[in-house]
Amino acid sequence: MIPTLEWLPEGVNFLDQTKLPLEETYVLATDYKQVATVIRDMIVRGAPAIGVSGAMGVAIGIDRSTAATIADLTAEVALICDLLASTRPTAVNLFWGINRIRELYNTLAAQPGASIAAIKQAVVAEARRMYDEDIAACKQMGAHGAHLLPKQGTVLTHCNAGALATCGYGTALGVIRAAIEQGHNIDVLADETRPFLQGARLTAWEMMKDNIPTTVICDNMAASLMHAGKLQAIVVGADRIAANGDVANKIGTYGVAILAKEHGIPFYVACPWSTIDLATPNGDAIPIEQRAAIEVTHHGGKQLTPNGVGIENPAFDVTPARYVTAIITERGVLRQPYGEALQGLEAATASAR
């Protein structure tokens, strides 16, 4: 079990993903401000993990509060949620995670005779439940999606949509793990994923922990390997999926999707339902985080570029729905047209509740 994040009595403990693969160290966040810093600095990253981290951030903020009245606590909750929501803009799971605890808080706080102690207990329990649900959702994605992967072959993934991007097991890498557990003979090809190198550092690290044969390539090598017939499927995660099926994911995903289409290779997206944002009509409406130039200009303290050159560093891009062969969720596998498929599965799940 890869300990991406964990609720402990003393705080939320995060595996420091900026230090992998060479160091396995932890950052203990003992208040919500520290959780916000952990998310902003990408000590934890990956949309589902960020979602649960946001929930745990609100929960720890409420739990550690010294407010003496519900009114004071409510005011504090607003500040807590605002800070956590300001950390990263693209992954909708963050807002989903924050809002789920906030809504529970609002419901409990509005009840006659609401007790601060009982509220604290309830929000912490809810955040911890979301952790368990996230792992269960990953396992379900695996169960639904494993048959899509080849019985024998190489599967390319971009960035890290694994145990390290979730509370465990992974979304895209969860589907790969499930296929392997079902007897598929799969090699993983990991795009290194510049500039933050989540593929080279994180996907490679967690695949090797599980003894899954893995090869790292530079992002710009995928096309020639596709041309040579060296990979049979692609599976990636997502940071937000709009109502029409457009997929925001790590920068470079869109390019991989175009290459997949050009070579007739299936391109799958795996994510929990909390990544789906039916309130956002299409990819153009998804905010794309721009990160600091230093992620591109430097590595390991060494400067790569000449002083003063311009730099672009968008952290995500949008893959139009037409490039996506299927979307794998814990509720099932969706196919085009995604607008109808997403609405249908949302309605079916709501009516089944």
Added chain:
Amino acid sequence: MIPTLEWLPEGVNFLDQTKLPLEETYVLATDYKQVATVIRDMIVRGAPAIGVSGAMGVAIGIDRSTAATIADLTAEVALICDLLASTRPTAVNLFWGINRIRELYNTLAAQPGASIAAIKQAVVAEARRMYDEDIAACKQMGAHGAHLLPKQGTVLTHCNAGALATCGYGTALGVIRAAIEQGHNIDVLADETRPFLQGARLTAWEMMKDNIPTTVICDNMAASLMHAGKLQAIVVGADRIAANGDVANKIGTYGVAILAKEHGIPFYVACPWSTIDLATPNGDAIPIEQRAAIEVTHHGGKQLTPNGVGIENPAFDVTPARYVTAIITERGVLRQPYGEALQGLEAATASAR
């Protein structure tokens, strides 16, 4: 003038491209073995520069030889050429450069009363002439190709096909320089070009020396910038062009060409005629250099990947001719079908001689 390489009385002086952009240092090669090392270690790189370096390597080998007879010198020339030809396999210019000096040597050595002193003088003069011809060819490419670039806009390039890849001015960057000299208002977008970072380190450095506005991006960002309409043309160099127009160039070029097609952006290749290899029927027959894993796994002495993970590091890929909008050479601009166009221009030039 960027001093990529220079024939000096004491040897061939190379700007050390592995140290750019932070250090501008030189490596003086005083014998042919040192020239071979400089090429193999990519202290000099870029197909046209490698071609002239190979020629200068043979010339310095002959010039510094202590052979007392033509027979001894001829045996030595074979060794010299073999070593230099073994340094890098993909750029055909290397073999063209070596062979041009070798053929001149063979002609002179076969003459009755051949003098070693006269041969030495002649081969050095020929290698230095190739240097001048290379710069002139770049200027001609610029003259032929400049009108293809937008009057106003952003041009993407991959790797470094600039002054640093030639004896000066550049192929792809030469076309950009020529367009700017003709009054075009062009910004350059430079793919950083993993793993060796020729774009981030070299293209950015030489463009900034010329005050040409330049932005560096990670290779995987090009697709989203194309989608956003932020670039109007692409121009790259080449390491070898087969008889059917297939283009071997720096790894990642093929992917850029596919993205260009998908977004309707013209994709130009600029190279001297010495890059065209009519003896190689198509891209499948071009040998692709595989370089050491450490270029991918480490940067600046820092390890990026976990121990033991697999690595692929092909240094080049092949872009099928159908993706290429035009090939810009010093003899003119070629359009599809390239097989006929290349044969036609070769025949026309031969008959004009």
